[in-house]
Each structure stands twice: as structure tokens, then as C-alpha cells.
Amino acid sequence: MDLLDWARGPLLTTAIIVFVAGVAWRLFSLWRLPASPAGGAPARQPFGTADALQASLSRMIPHRGFHPSATLVTINPYVFHIGLALVFFGYAPHIAFVHRLTGLGWPALPDLVMYIAAAATIVSLLIALLFRLTDPVLKKISRADDLLTWAVTMLPLMTGMAVVGEPSVSLLAHASPLYRSPLALHLLSLELLLVWFPFGKLMHAFLVLPNRMRLARFLGRRGVRT
């Protein structure tokens, strides 16, 4: 077994187990805490789950009239979130990887789109790091988690660029990988991300919707537009 076999085999399995079990444990640990006292006062207006969901989704768009400062620009997080999603879910070899693991598949996006998305994501993450290290507010509130999370997010992108030597059609046409060691490193970086995921702020991917919906419900029944 070479490094790629390890990365594709036992290490990947371990990383997925840590990811799934860790996320489940973290969510369970939140759920087991006592629920907040339910709002007993009659609501100013009916505000159901659909309203909360709508309010949560609309929170993705900043309030009109609210202009964040230059270093807290709104556009940069959009770029790396959308870029990461495109690269992970749209790149043909990634879809093939998911297909091998789960049997699920979907059409890929053109390679050019992927290259642009990956480049934009890398630049965006570098900008995010620059801001985190230089903006007084971000410097004050940052923790080790922020830098670790940044690093484990960046690594798969960087190692991924090292295996993009040919069009995805050519890469997928080969029975065995062309670049075994670089691909192993790419997989290992993904596994590092999966292992870190439950412990740090990457968990916001699972918390964002329920947390937004909870606040939307809290304020919505009071008639406060969020």
C-alpha cells in the first residue's frame, strides 16, 4: 500500500467516521441542553416555520442601508462560499469521488468554470486572511480556531491545484490516478478538514440555519422585521 492507498482507504474511512460522529455528537450536545423558555406572551402576529425559514434565507442578503466597512466587505465571504461549493460539487473528478463513495452523481460543470472558481476562492481566502491579520476588530476577536479553520480550508484548494494537470476528461479516463502522491496529499488535506470540522467553526455550516430560524421566530412573533 502506498500513501494514496492509505489516503483512499483507512484514513478516508477514519476521517469520515470522525466527521459524522463528531458532528452528530456536537449537535446532540446542543440538543440535550435545556430548551429556552417558550415565549408565553401572545404573539403580535402569527409567525410559523415557513416565515422563519424565509427570514433566515433573506438574512443572506445584507440589510439595505447597512454598509460594512472596507475590511468587512460583504462580497468576499460570498466569493469563497460560492467558490468552495462550485469546486466541491461541480468539478467532475469530485463528483466521481462522491459517486464512488455513495453511488450519487450529477452533471459536472465545465473545467474552465472550475478553474476560475478555484482561483477566485484562493484569492478570496487570502484576502480573508489578510483582513483577519490586519483589521483591528478581527484581530481582537480572532482565536486559534479562525486560523486553523482557514488553513484546513485552504489546504485542499492548494493541493487540489497540484493535481489539475490535465482536463478532467483525461483524468477520469485513466484507470489509475496519474499523480499518485499529489492526489494522496490532496485527499489527506480533505481528510484533515473533515477531522477538524466538528471541533471548530466549520460547524457553522450546520448551525447557521437553525440559529437564524430561532432568532427569526423570537423576533418574528414580536412583529420585529428581521
Add this chain to the structure above:
Amino acid sequence: MIDMAVFKQFQDAISHLGEMAKPENLTDAERLSRAKAVMRQKTDRALAMDLEACVNCGYCSEACHFYQSTQDPQYTPTRKLDLLRRVHMRETSAFAPVHRLFTRDITVNDLQEWQELVYDACTECGRCSMVCPMGINIARGVNVMREALFEAGLAPLELMAVAQEQAGRGTVFGVGPAELLRTVDALRAQGIVIPVDAPQADVMLVSTVIDVLLYQDALAATARILNHLGVNWTLRSTGFEAANFGMLSGSESLQKAATKRLVDEALAIGAKTVIMPECGHAYPALRWDGRLDNGDALPFEVMAASEFVGREVQSGRLRLQPGDAGQTYTYHDACKLARHGGVVEEPRAAIRALGGDFRETAPTAELNWCCGGGAGTFLINRAAPLRHKAWEIKREQIDATGANTVVVSCASCRLNFMAGAETDQWPTRIASLVELVAEQLPKDKAH
């Protein structure tokens, strides 16, 4: 007409407030233990999610008047929850044993440092939550921090003094039933009908120490409006105080006791509606947090004075005489009414009924800037310079409308506006909503 001599006396009383506090003599270990006990007890699912969901994006700083006016990153709202977050991560989170290896425990020094952050530099206005991409209720976390500090005997002395007075004697600033009745007598001498201690009434009007001492015209105006509408109402001399210094200082037991006093009075007279005075925090304290002893919802409606007046205007039951069309008004949304209470449209309906030119501030309604004086911050003497800086954002916002009158519906905001105006020699008229409405009541019957 506000008696400025009384305003000066009020300011003077505030400057000596801290001297009346009786701090508990606690060791550092006791303070820490008490604070952490509150933090642990209050960390429910919602608060834990808030603490864990933060991605440290810093957006909340953009919404905070204390950060914006100072550019001091220590005032970043999410940072105000750091001690809570550390205790939660070390003790109640999923990977607490791991976090204990890497996360430093909190100390009494931390608690002392955070006193300024959660009392002086936060009015729990909630503006940060409106822009937080993760939907974190930072104001609630700050309130839990206040509870922890209060239990640790580390609340600012001014708030401690008022809370102790309200918990002990049931009065605020020495104002009890006798002082209320003196004010009522003075207003009755002006010909205003003010029922007190009626055994039964549909509406119980609540007042507050500031109205009894300083803004007596607001009490008179509300009475005149109720009389004009033919409402069967009363004040209760043994349960008239809306201000809830339990909520402001962080004493949950006092908050419940102060609420219970009002609830018991309302139940005793069979009130269908309780109208809160122009007092921001008092509204959510009763309307949204108030419950019966058994936890059930209150069996009566709770309305803010501005909400009541606005609804009467909206329904057509209250029609005002045409006012001066040349008047230009803008409105300051008290945070506790608008952002915490949803009272947004009703005050505007009342202002539009005045007949002048109404100009919205930018931003407005739920996104309006806080004046900097809420949540008891106005009483903290050492916070005055910081508070004034925050107020400057408000002043500039009002100035940008070009309005010659700013309408307020919260006595604390009004005090802060007056203090700011006095310092800055600010010429804009600061007016109470109910007073403006009462000035334009039809003259066809006695009020």
C-alpha cells in the same frame, strides 16, 4: 413644561447614586463561583447555539454605536460574550474536556474587565443581531452576563443601588405611593381627571419614577388621552412603577418581583389592558417576559403608551385637531420598543396624525440607531463620556433629517437626549409622543 431645576436635581441625584449602594463583601473565589453558576444555569440550548455559531466575522461591530463612535475593537459586540463562551466551551460544550486543555478559565479580573463592556458599553439594543449573518442574539447573552456580574456583586454601584432600593422598599429614587399621589394632586389641580386606586377598571395605566418627578406632562397627557377616549381606567398607587431595575441590573429575582407587583395589581382590578408609560425597557419586561406565577401567559393585553395611542389613531377612534403644518418631525425608535417589541408602525401613525411633515431617519425602525442611554446606562456616571460619543451618532442622524422636532416615546431616551442636548447646545426640540398628541386633542370636552 419640563422643570429644568428638577432635571438638574435628577442629574445630581444620579451623580450620588453609587454612594447609596451596599455592595456585598465577597471573596474573589465567591464572586467567580457565583458568576459561573449563573452562566452555567443560563446556558440553555439557544444560548449555547449562539455561543458556538459565531464565526468571528466582526459584522456586529458595524452595527454597534459604541464601537462605531470610538473605533475601539474591545467594544465589538460578540467579544462581550467571550467569558460566557469560554465557560460554555470548557464546561458544557460537546468537547469540553478538549477545550479545557486549550481554553483558559475565566478569572475575577476578567469579570471586572467585562463590567464595563456589558454595562457601560452595551445598551442591549440588539442592533448587532439584526446584521449578524449567523442570527446570534447578542443582547440576550449580554443580559446573561449582567446577571452573572450582578450575582458576583460586580454590577455598577449606581444600578446596584437602585436595584437594592426597588427590591427592599419597592421604590425607585425614593418615589412611592405618597410621591405619586402628590404628583396626581398637582395634575388634578390643573383640571385633569386622574382616577387612582379604582377597585375595578378596564385599563390600568402604569407610570414611572421619571414621569412622577420630571415628565409629569407625559403622565398628564396620557391621562387626558384616556379620558378623551372615555376609557374606564385607573392608576394603582401600590403598583405604578414600570421601571424594572431587576432587568437592567441583571437581577432575575427582582425582575420577576417587579413584574409580579404590576401583574397582581392588574389582576386585582380585572384589567383587560395594561398601558405602559413612555419607558422603553418596561414594555418588553411585561409584554414579552411577563407571566403569571404558574408560568401561564398574562390574561390581559399589555401595550406601550405609543402603541396604544397609535392604534387608537389607526382605528379612527382618536382624531386630532390639525396642527401646525410647518412643523417637521422625526422619530427616534426606542430599541426596547421597536427592535425588542415590534412597536414600529403605531407611533408613526400617531405622528402623522399631528399633521406636520414627518421625516424618517436613515436608517430607521428596526435598524434605527440607539441613543446610547438605554438599559440603565444613563445612570452609570463613569459611562458618561462613552455614552456621549454614542449619542453623537444619534444626533447626527437626527440632524440629517432636517426636522425641528425629534419625537421620543421612552423616558430614558428622552433623558439621554436632554443630557446630550445640554452638553452640545443642540437646538432641536425633544418631544414626547403622548404630549404632542394630547396637545392636539379636540377641545370639545373636558379631559
